[in-house]
Amino acid sequence: MSTPVSTAGTAGAIGGAGDALLEVTGLTKHFPITRGIIFRQKVGAVQAVDQVDFSVAPGQTLGLVGESGCGKTTTGRLLTRLLEPTGGRIMFEGRDITHLSMGKMRPLRRDIQMIFQDPYSSLNPRHTVGGIVGAPLRLQKVKTEKGIKATVQELLELVGLNPEHYNRYPHEFSGGQRQRIGIARTLALRPKLIVADEPVSALDVSIQAQVINLLEDLQNELGLTYVVIAHDLSVVRHISDHVAVMYLGKIVELAGRDQLYAAPRHPYTVALMSAVPVPAPVRVDGRRQRRERIRLSGDVPSPLNPPPACRFHTRCWKAQEVCRTQEPPLTELIPGHRVACHFPENTAASAE
Amino acid sequence: MPDTLLDVADLRIHFPTSDGLVKAVDGISFSLERGQTLGIVGESGSGKSVTSLGIMGLHHGTNAQITGHIKLDGEELVGATPGRVRELRGSKMAMIFQDPxxxxxxxxxxxxxxxxxxxxxxxxxxxxxxxxxxxxxxxxxxxxxxxxxxxxxxxxxxxxxxxxxxxxxxxxxPELLIADEPTTALDVTVQAQILDLIWDLQQEYHSAVIIITHDLGVVAELSDDILVMYAGRMAEYGSAEDTFDQPGHPYTWGLLASMPRIDEARLERLVPIKGTPPSLINVPSGCAFHPRCRYAGFTGGRSQTEVPELREVSPGHLAACHLTGDQRRKFRTELVLEETEASTARMTQGEA
Structure with missing residues (x-):
């Protein structure tokens, strides 16, 4: 399945505009499964991410949604080059960074930063806030005009923390504040692209909204580009300009936010959206009623041995023979809306 | 005659610690009939799980000080022997825990x-x-x-x-089933399956169900009645319809406004609740929510000094807030207007 890097020259056709900040073509990551200790034999591979294409324009936000095991986090780690891609190509500012060495990647780390999910485990409990937020500056040997301390305090203020708390430790802060510390660290090097992996899912509802608003303000103020990975469809709709829906390592649908949420085309997207519980009780004659929704049966199949052809066919209510034998390509059904399905929903043909 | 199974009155669960008395649950009252579902909503630390463990008699062996009444089918559980509670637990009442x-x-x-x-x-x-x-x-x-x-x-x-x-x-x-965050660890499509299952089983067994969650969507789907908790106290208690359609407590308003919703027009900006949930050792004086409340300044200082009693805002719908009925209606209307403006502003922007 892996595409040789040199032949991936179709970048222009995918994602449209050539001035994208980030452009990903045929990105693939397979984790080998080996057996034996001395003679390690490869007995299989977890196809975590398989032939993923997308691009993000500067100042925009791309949301990656999907259920656990769909490869969204792996994709994020590939983008930040925390994992080595098996195949495909990652272009950042027109430069191929797919296989840059650690040393060559280091200067680029200033431009690509990551926000992690769990604000409890992503901050070192033995370092002070000042040490944590200043670490990127020290590691990159960045000389700032006012010195590291003043810069860090500015950053703390930027994310809505008290700069006086410079010498405190992470355990003295609540979850939402810790996530702000993580964001301040991310911003320290003034990155261009931020990959945020479930930035709010560990937070309470009232705190989620604060952090979401903060991310939006920072984007407007600093012109940041985001790739936001999340499982919560409502959060993704709120912060994204474009949304990619992933299932078992593949993008099944990619479209502008409003287009996608108004008329999802892929049956999986439709099912996913209808599964979201809505805070509006359904009542008939004062008795609670069950909300009508599409019910998917079973669980997501194992990515070790994904179903052939369309990977969703085992759970899809529209699946037919062709779905089991032919893989549907990600095609542009209407401008800016790409779907990988033989029988898409919400089209003139499907209205019959 | 209502078929009341569980009657909780003025339940208080306090934990003495070296830092002071933690009032995890501080005066909770509710009742539940067979075949009915109560949703308990709150953020982390609001006392919702401590309440459910208290009903199940699972604080035995800790230094919890429990006062008030928990009557299961007329039988008092507060002060009952551990042996008796043990006989009931698993047979008459059972619990589904969060992390399977x-x-x-x-x-x-x-x-x-x-x-x-x-x-x-x-x-x-x-x-x-x-x-x-x-x-x-x-x-x-x-x-x-x-x-x-x-x-x-x-x-x-x-x-x-x-x-x-x-x-x-x-x-x-069991006649009483307590589900503590039953779907928090699950993906949305699986969550939908589990919520369906709980629904079906309740119809089949006619059991009373308490569902504890931070997800307003989940409670809206399943509950007949809703209890909103804040800092160990009741903020609002009423039917699901009333609580969602005419929420009576500014905290409930805040929760509803701060979550992005998939079923309504996208807001340009979320309206978060400022600040963070209080520590249970140092619960703010008066109304525990007053430091985070936008309207605390309109009660003539009572929010800061006087713990609000639960009062009827409409028949059978209680809220613990000092605002007068007129104020509540006025502020609620303003808040809804603010939200609508935020979403229409975006729509006109989008069309332009």
Whole structure:
């Protein structure tokens, strides 16, 4: 399945505009499964991410949604080059960074930063806030005009923390504040692209909204580009300009936010959206009623041995023979809306 | 005559610690009829889980100071002997815990764990209990229950583990079922399956259900009544319809405004609740919510000094807030208007 890097020259056709900040073509990551200790034999591979294409324009936000095991986090780690891609190509500012060495990647780390999910485990409990937020500056040997301390305090203020708390430790802060510390660290090097992996899912509802608003303000103020990975469809709709829906390592649908949420085309997207519980009780004659929704049966199949052809066919209510034998390509059904399905929903043909 | 199963009155659960008295639950009252569902909503630290553990008698052996009344079918549980509570637990009342992976014992098969409660509470042999476990697994929708009963928890997926937990809770046909964040660890499509299952089982067994969650969507789907908790106290208590359509407490307004919603027009900006939930050792004076409340300045200082009593805002709908009815209506209208403006501003912007 892996595409040789040199032949991936179709970048222009995918994602449209050539001035994208980030452009990903045929990105693939397979984790080998080996057996034996001395003679390690490869007995299989977890196809975590398989032939993923997308691009993000500067100042925009791309949301990656999907259920656990769909490869969204792996994709994020590939983008930040925390994992080595098996195949495909990652272009950042027109430069191929797919296989840059650690040393060559280091200067680029200033431009690509990551926000992690769990604000409890992503901050070192033995370092002070000042040490944590200043670490990127020290590691990159960045000389700032006012010195590291003043810069860090500015950053703390930027994310809505008290700069006086410079010498405190992470355990003295609540979850939402810790996530702000993580964001301040991310911003320290003034990155261009931020990959945020479930930035709010560990937070309470009232705190989620604060952090979401903060991310939006920072984007407007600093012109940041985001790739936001999340499982919560409502959060993704709120912060994204474009949304990619992933299932078992593949993008099944990619479209502008409003287009996608108004008329999802892929049956999986439709099912996913209808599964979201809505805070509006359904009542008939004062008795609670069950909300009508599409019910998917079973669980997501194992990515070790994904179903052939369309990977969703085992759970899809529209699946037919062709779905089991032919893989549907990600095609542009209407401008800016790409779907990988033989029988898409919400089209003139499907209205019959 | 209402068929009341559970009656909780002025329940207080306090924990003395070296830092001071933690009032985890501070004066909670509610009642629940057979066949009805109560949703308890709150953020982390609001006391919702402590309440449910208190009902189940699971604070025994800790230094919790429990006062008030918990009457299950007329029988007082506060002060009951641990032996008596133990007889009731698992047979008359049962609980589904949040994280099925850490609530299941990794060393025992699923079947053995489900059979255990049945063995303890009924005079039956192992074979009968095992057969009963297989029946239950089938009932909660596990395919091939006879062979899956011999599996260990690690061989089950997250959704299946939660089903197994539900089967375990149901093993003695409990009249009261408490589900503490039953779907928080699950993906949305699996969450929808589990919510359906709880719904169906409740119809079948006519049991009373308490569902504890931070997700307003989940409570809206399942609950007849809703109890909103804040800092161990009741903020609002009423039917699901009233609570969602005419929420009476500014905290509930805040929760509703701060979550992005998939079923309504996208807001340009979320309206978060400022600040963070209080520490339970140092609960703010007066109304515990006043430091975060936008309207605390309109009560003539009473919010800061006086703990608000629960008052009827409409028949059968209680809220603990000092705002007068007129103020409440005025502020609520303004807030809704603010939200609508935020969404229409975006729409006109989008059209331009």
């Amino acid at each position: 992976l850490s609530s299941l014992h990794p060393y025992y098969t699923i079947g053995a764990q489900i059979a255990e409660a049945y063995l303890v509470h009924n005079q039956v042999g192992k074979k009968v209990a095992h057969k009963h476990a297989i029946d239950l697994l089938g009932r909660v929708g596990i395919p091939q229950p006879a062979s899956r009963a011999d599996d260990y928890p690690h061989q089950f997926s997250g959704g299946m583990r939660q089903r197994a937990m539900i089967a375990m809770a149901l093993s003695c046909d």
